[in-house]
Amino acid sequence: EPEVTQTPSHQVTQMGQEVILRCVPISNHLYFYWYRQILGQKVEFLVSFYNNEISEKSEIFDDQFSVERPDGSNFTLKIRSTKLEDSAMYFCASRLGYEQYFGPGTRLTVT
Amino acid sequence: AQKVTQAQTEISVVEKEDVTLDCVYETRDTTYYLFWYKQPPSGELVFLIRRNSFDEQNEISGRYSWNFQKSTSSFNFTITASQVVDSAVYFCALNEGYSTLTFGKGTMLLVSP
Numbered sequence: 392e393p394e395v396t397q398t399p400s401h402q403v404t405q406m407g408q409e410v411i412l413r414c415v416p417i418s419n420h421l422y423f424y425w426y427r428q429i430l431g432q433k434v435e436f437l438v439s440f441y442n443n444e445i446s447e448k449s450e451i452f453d454d455q456f457s458v459e460r461p462d463g464s465n466f467t468l469k470i471r472s473t474k475l476e477d478s479a480m481y482f483c484a485s486r487l488g489y490e491q492y493f494g495p496g497t498r499l500t501v502t
Numbered sequence: 503a504q505k506v507t508q509a510q511t512e513i514s515v516v517e518k519e520d521v522t523l524d525c526v527y528e529t530r531d532t533t534y535y536l537f538w539y540k541q542p543p544s545g546e547l548v549f550l551i552r553r554n555s556f557d558e559q560n561e562i563s564g565r566y567s568w569n570f571q572k573s574t575s576s577f578n579f580t581i582t583a584s585q586v587v588d589s590a591v592y593f594c595a596l597n598e599g600y601s602t603l604t605f606g607k608g609t610m611l612l613v614s615p
Contacts (some may be wrong), residue, residue: 433593434595434603447602
């Protein structure tokens with residue numbers, strides 16, 4: 392069964408560094424998402440992407456964040472200058488119909 | 503604006519007990535979708551069920567059942583004869599049409615032997 396994949400599974404970075412989180416959505420899906428879950432808290436929407444542009448973003452998704460679909464398969468989330476409070480699990484999701492399929496997540500630890 | 507409330511932060515049961523996880527939602531749309539996800543200790547989000555606003559039939563899948571009641575804006579989840587492997591955080595979520603998912607804060611279920 393097709394699935395969403397994410398790499399790396401765990402990323403440790405120092406404050407102020409740039410990180411890129413990578414996702415490979417399910418191949419025929421058209422809508423892509425990033426969500427964030429700070430440890431012990433709920434899953435929060437960051438951004439949605441359709442037709443090569445951002446379709447919706449939350450207040451969390453400020454200028455330090457960007458997304459890109461650099462080729463036909465990858466969907467990336469870049470955090471330009473990481474802060475301690477960016478430490479969280481980041482989930483990518485994709486959908487074709489109503490149901491969003493989630494990847495296994497990347498745990499980002501900012502030290 | 504859409505909102506999902508899971509009032510139970512943590513529930514502890516002993517194996518073989520039945521347990522119900524509550525979910526109450528708010529939405530202004532007439533067309534919306536409700537979901538339950540399971541998050542085991544390993545961290546991934548496992549899809550359990552999707553229900554659309556026009557289908558109020560309750561659903562049963564093995565030991566899992568869901569009770570959708572539009573009159574009370576609730577979408578409760580019951581696990582019958584709970585098992586230790588059911589221990590996880592369970593999230594209820596809502597989206598209106600093709601919008602993004604709004605999650606509740608989750609309920610941590612601890613099933614002890």
